[in-house]
Amino acid sequence: MSAPAPRDANDPPRLRKFVHYTTNLLIVAVIRLALALPYGLRVRFVGWLVQHVIGPVAGYRKRALDNLALIHPEMADAQRQQIASDCLNNVGRSFIENYSAHDFPARMAKITPEGPGVAALEDAAAANRPVILVTGHFGNYEATRAALVARGFDIGGLYRDMKNPYFNAHYVKTMEAFGGPVFPQGRKGTAGFVRHLKGGGQLVLLFDQHVMYAPILDFMGEPARTALSAAELALRYDALLIPFYGIRQPDGLSFQTLLEAPVPHSDAQTMTQAINDSLAAQVAKRPEQWFWVHRRWRSHEP
Incomplete structure (x- = not known):
């Protein structure tokens, strides 16, 4: 029986670098797709994407629900679910608004x-x-x-x-x-x-x-x-x-x-x-x- 191959000390940093690189590729792809859309549709699209896809998959929805249960134990579960869902939508909207480097400041200048x-x-x-x-x-x-x-x-x-x-x-x-x-x-x-x-x-x-x-x-x-x-x-x-x-x-x-x-x-x-x-x-x-x-x-x- 042969001995296991020695572990490369650089493996964890290399893996982390790969994960960071591929994650960023996905983020950039979403940003570019969204920025190609008209402003209103863009904001609603990324809000929906974070609310229904990214948030639940990444564990953000569960964390939001856990925090809501801590602060509002008396609140009905359906209400906490709705707040968590709307929270994720707001997170997504804010994210793409902040990447709308021309459109968003131009709109805010009117406020x-x-x-x-x-x-x-x-x-x-x-x-x-x-x-x-x-x-x-x-x-x-x-x-x-x-x-x-x-x-x-x-x-x-x-x-x-x-x-x-x-x-x-x-x-x-x-x-x-x-x-x-x-x-x-x-x-x-x-x-x-x-x-x-x-x-x-x-x-x-x-x-x-x-x-x-x-x-x-x-x-x-x-x-x-x-x-x-x-x-x-x-x-x-x-x-x-x-x-x-x-x-x-x-x-x-x-x-x-x-x-x-x-x-x-x-x-x-x-x-x-x-x-x-x-x-x-x-x-x-x-x-x-x-x-x-x-x-x-x-x-x-x-």
């Missing part, structure tokens, strides 16, 4: 931002005071940034690198297409966004994903690790901290862009809990627009 945070943002820009705009994965978070950039605001974005490097390369370009600089999380992006803030610029941060070792705060009645970075930056650079939302409208294509009043400066944990509560209130009104597909409450997982 008039609303809410008490608009005047606060305008006053801060006039005074060259930095602003940190915070939101969650709700509606389409890029809708408001596109609407504000169209009005002359210098709004940068901070992003987390995707695990798939092939996908990440073109996804970053979609964020850059909306205008305003974008910076990667981590050391290489820190210097850039700090300069941007110090120069009186505005920066968008999404704060509603699990961050290892971050403090545990309340989110929708359950403990969730939540990064304090947005509040810490606001305190360090005397920046306004303004929660905002791009709220999808009943037609599925248009948006309300809402800027809430700035969060008063106090301490980082109190301010972060305030933005958690702000997002939770929006989700309570429109639960199908939040990305329930994220692993937000990992302390409850086996």
